[in-house]
Amino acid sequence: MKEGETAKIKRIGGNGALRRRILEMGLLQNSEIYVEKYAPLKDPIELIVKGYHLSLRVNEASQITVEKMESSVE
Amino acid sequence: MRLLRLRWRKWNRLLNELKEFAPIGIMDCRVSETLNKVPTMPQKSITIALSGNPNAGKTSIFNHITGTRQKVGNWPGVTVEKKEGTIRKHGYELRIVDLPGTYSLTPFSIEEIIARDFILEESPDVVVVIIDSSNLERSLYLATQIRELDCKVVFCLNMADVSRSRGIKINAAKLSELLDVPVLFTVGNKNDGIDELLKAAIELSESDCVTAQKRRVRYRSDIEKAIKEVESVLTADLGSTLPYNTRWTSIKLIEDDTIVKERIQQFAGSEGRRVFEAVQLQRETLMGLFDEEPEILTTDERYGFIAGIVKEVHTTAVQHRVDISRNIDLVLTNRFVGFPIFILFIWIMFQSTFTFGGYPMEWIKAGIGGFSMIVGSVIPDSLIKDLLLDGVIAGVGSVIIFLPNILILFFCIALFEDTGYMSRAAFLMDKIMHLIGLHGKSFIPMLMGFGCNVPAIMAARTLESEKDRILTILITPFMSCSAKLPIYIVLAGAFFGPRAGSVIFLIYLLGIVLSIVTGRLFRSVLLKGADAPFVMELPPYRVPMLKSLMIHMWDRSKMFLRKMGGIILVGSVVVWCLTAFPRQISFTMDYDAEIERIEQAYQSFQPTPGTELAAKIQGKKNQEIQQLKMAQAAERAKKSYMGRIGTTIAPFFQPLGIDWKGGVALLTGFVAKEIVVSTLGVLYAADDASDPDALKNALLASNFTPLSAFAMMVFVLLYLPCLATVAAIRRETRSMGWMFFSIVYTTSVAWIMSFLVYQGGKLFGLA
Numbered sequence: 001m002k003e004g005e006t007a008k009i010k011r012i013g014g015n016g017a018l019r020r021r022i023l024e025m026g027l028l029q030n031s032e033i034y035v036e037k038y039a040p041l042k043d044p045i046e047l048i049v050k051g052y053h054l055s056l057r058v059n060e061a062s063q064i065t066v067e068k069m070e071s072s073v074e
Numbered sequence: 075m076r077l078l079r080l081r082w083r084k085w086n087r088l089l090n091e092l093k094e095f096a097p098i099g100i101m102d103c104r105v106s107e108t109l110n111k112v113p114t115m116p117q118k119s120i121t122i123a124l125s126g127n128p129n130a131g132k133t134s135i136f137n138h139i140t141g142t143r144q145k146v147g148n149w150p151g152v153t154v155e156k157k158e159g160t161i162r163k164h165g166y167e168l169r170i171v172d173l174p175g176t177y178s179l180t181p182f183s184i185e186e187i188i189a190r191d192f193i194l195e196e197s198p199d200v201v202v203v204i205i206d207s208s209n210l211e212r213s214l215y216l217a218t219q220i221r222e223l224d225c226k227v228v229f230c231l232n233m234a235d236v237s238r239s240r241g242i243k244i245n246a247a248k249l250s251e252l253l254d255v256p257v258l259f260t261v262g263n264k265n266d267g268i269d270e271l272l273k274a275a276i277e278l279s280e281s282d283c284v285t286a287q288k289r290r291v292r293y294r295s296d297i298e299k300a301i302k303e304v305e306s307v308l309t310a311d312l313g314s315t316l317p318y319n320t321r322w323t324s325i326k327l328i329e330d331d332t333i334v335k336e337r338i339q340q341f342a343g344s345e346g347r348r349v350f351e352a353v354q355l356q357r358e359t360l361m362g363l364f365d366e367e368p369e370i371l372t373t374d375e376r377y378g379f380i381a382g383i384v385k386e387v388h389t390t391a392v393q394h395r396v397d398i399s400r401n402i403d404l405v406l407t408n409r410f411v412g413f414p415i416f417i418l419f420i421w422i423m424f425q426s427t428f429t430f431g432g433y434p435m436e437w438i439k440a441g442i443g444g445f446s447m448i449v450g451s452v453i454p455d456s457l458i459k460d461l462l463l464d465g466v467i468a469g470v471g472s473v474i475i476f477l478p479n480i481l482i483l484f485f486c487i488a489l490f491e492d493t494g495y496m497s498r499a500a501f502l503m504d505k506i507m508h509l510i511g512l513h514g515k516s517f518i519p520m521l522m523g524f525g526c527n528v529p530a531i532m533a534a535r536t537l538e539s540e541k542d543r544i545l546t547i548l549i550t551p552f553m554s555c556s557a558k559l560p561i562y563i564v565l566a567g568a569f570f571g572p573r574a575g576s577v578i579f580l581i582y583l584l585g586i587v588l589s590i591v592t593g594r595l596f597r598s599v600l601l602k603g604a605d606a607p608f609v610m611e612l613p614p615y616r617v618p619m620l621k622s623l624m625i626h627m628w629d630r631s632k633m634f635l636r637k638m639g640g641i642i643l644v645g646s647v648v649v650w651c652l653t654a655f656p657r658q659i660s661f662t663m664d665y666d667a668e669i670e671r672i673e674q675a676y677q678s679f680q681p682t683p684g685t686e687l688a689a690k691i692q693g694k695k696n697q698e699i700q701q702l703k704m705a706q707a708a709e710r711a712k713k714s715y716m717g718r719i720g721t722t723i724a725p726f727f728q729p730l731g732i733d734w735k736g737g738v739a740l741l742t743g744f745v746a747k748e749i750v751v752s753t754l755g756v757l758y759a760a761d762d763a764s765d766p767d768a769l770k771n772a773l774l775a776s777n778f779t780p781l782s783a784f785a786m787m788v789f790v791l792l793y794l795p796c797l798a799t800v801a802a803i804r805r806e807t808r809s810m811g812w813m814f815f816s817i818v819y820t821t822s823v824a825w826i827m828s829f830l831v832y833q834g835g836k837l838f839g840l841a
Contacts, residue, residue, distance in 0.1 A: 017180070017182040017607070018607045018609075019370070020180060020182070020369060020370065020373060021178075021180075021182065021607055021609050022607075022609060023370060023373045023374070023377075024177055024178040024180070024215060024373055025177060025212065025609055025611075026211060026212045026215070026377065028373075028374060028377050029374070036400075036403075037407065037409075038409075039407065039412075039501050039502055039504065039505065040407070040408070040409045040410075040412045040413055040502060041502075041505035041506065042505070043504065043505040043508075044501060044504050044505070044514075044608055046407070046501065046612060050209075050211050050212055051208070051209060051211075052209050052212065052611060052613075053403075053611065053612035053613075053614075054609065054610070054611055054612065055497075055501050055608065055609075055610050055611075055612055056607075056608060056609055057504065057508070057607075057608040060607055060608065060609065
């Protein structure tokens, strides 16, 4: 995903504690996420979910499968 | 009584004021009369635990309630800060415990385990859940989990002003009704509603209503069925003796919660077998049904339950945060200017810590100097005097002079944390630090290490994960601290002349390279396991409160003074004793007689006072006496216990090209690295202060070569940190084991590296 894109979460991959932690932070199936920005070194990534800002490492975020919602930004 | 009525009236008035923006929750268990009965009762103690998400304003509420009457310590066995305070209010003694800020109550992080265990094992009378009203949905996740723990809960919708300004309306009455808990609004940083919160907590603890079993999270029928099954086995096999609520225990067992499993195992012993079989069966059934682990399902369900509540009580249209905070981030985490600004901030922090801190440091130094002068003139010459002056005052003084640095540093760190910049710093640096196997937040402690390792190691507290913290602490000593710089300057200045600067730079670089190697090595061998996931909230920026900054700064500095002071004191006395004893030394020559002889010799030979010749002769006489005294001091040093130790361990340093004198200097460097230079001065019998090149010349005349000088610099860079740092490592890791590990590791690395440098250099004919 690129900066400024909105998407809907399809599935959270990964396993164990990390997966659960991501879910607990409110990144659930069907919730909307917005990519606010990438850090200057391209990692980590800043997302907006449920009205707050959350940062994840890119490889952690890559476990999340999404479906884009606004194709206009593409 | 009257006073209380007045207060009561005041409370009611405040209540009405609060109702302006939202109705106060209906408290099912309200027993307002209890408050009026208070004065007749003896002081009763109530424990109130504060719990909530990080950044929900928990600390500011805690600070407002307890003010300066707070105790900061650690939770037993871990480095997580534990804060509690006791106050008297409304006729009760209230013990307020600040639980670590968490997002959830899983058994995956120490903070969460601590928070959960406190509620379960110490059963506080009331748990206040502090909820960030502008972030209701996520905050309620923790809140519902706490509700499941079967304790008396008050919800506190904090930062009511922020959420209001964002156009969020929360119907507290509805929320209270839906969840069956008292709900209050507060504005933590303005001290609004705090008193009401305490009153509600007292009322709830006095009421005998048991937490209602209704209005809990209802899971979907398959999960509920599984819970029921496990519950029935639990009740049948273990009965009513179960330590925790049965339903909760069943849910946790189904979620495969390691800690609950362990506890039940311990509790039930062999009788638990059937329970675990039942749990296993239910887990498998659920996995078969949904193709998901049950713990994921319950998380999902809780959020589902919350979504339903939020829909009922929450009215807002805000999707993206279009606010000041986001605009600030446009600059501070910007692709181009983010890093320069970050470096600027760090530079300012560094500068103010070590440059501005330098002035008060000088004053304290002067103060200590003056103090020891006074002590020196009051007490007659004796062993006690030497001990007081050179041991105690010098030793304690060497700690106290760090105080300004520590204060400023912790102020800056508190500022970074309270404004919310700390998480941005981690956001920026994470990529780089991740290469070493560390978290973005490790950057600040490591950088501080270049100034002084003691505050640096203490700054590692800001890291949440224990592994990250220990790794950062172990690496920090390789950051060459400022006290080592004079040693490099002397050695490099003497042997490398114009290339001294490059050589010193090389030394610093070596430290950084070794810290990277160490980080990677330890991450893959010693502190294995996945790194802590970098799932981190970037909270909105906030204007920090001076009071909270001060409390933060002072708490941490106090700990520094108390703990370091003791160890340093003992250490310096020991080192003093080693250098001062034995008192009776058989010198190779009678120095006093020799001095006497010189005095006599010059006596016979008296030119007219005031002439040039007289001054010259006087100078020559003084010089000769001085030389004798230096020689005496050097011999005394050699024959003191310290010197004997130096001679004994000389074989250890020999392969590194360092003689026993260098060895002794390095040993005394254990107290403080600054001492190395002065010890070298004493041992090489260089003239003091008068001639800055004296030591250099003495070193050049000694058996040091450029290669062995470089080997010694490498050794200084890497070997065991100073006493204060060792004390800090012990304190921050809460383990003697890690402390000794650090001492042994750094010293072995130092030895190996300088051995390679010296012997390798000799092979290439550089000696």
